[in-house]
Amino acid sequence: VAKDLGLQMPQFRDRGIRIVSEGRTQYFALHGKTGHLVTVERIDREQLCVRVQQCVLRCELIVEGEM
DSSP states (O other), rough: HHHHTOOOOOHHHHHHOOOEESSOOOEEOOOOTTTTTEEOOOHHHHHOOOOSOOOOOOOEEOOOSSO
């Protein structure tokens, strides 16, 4: 994520960047040292998408300040 935004790690940490997922469970986070998108909860497709053939988990990246 840091690379995609064109930010170096000190800038990345100082921006207040965070991931927000739909629902109560937050499945994704940003690794503080690398800027990689990582999973923080087990993703159980059978539980999340019971009757849906295509399972999609949506999340938003929020960046504070100007880009």
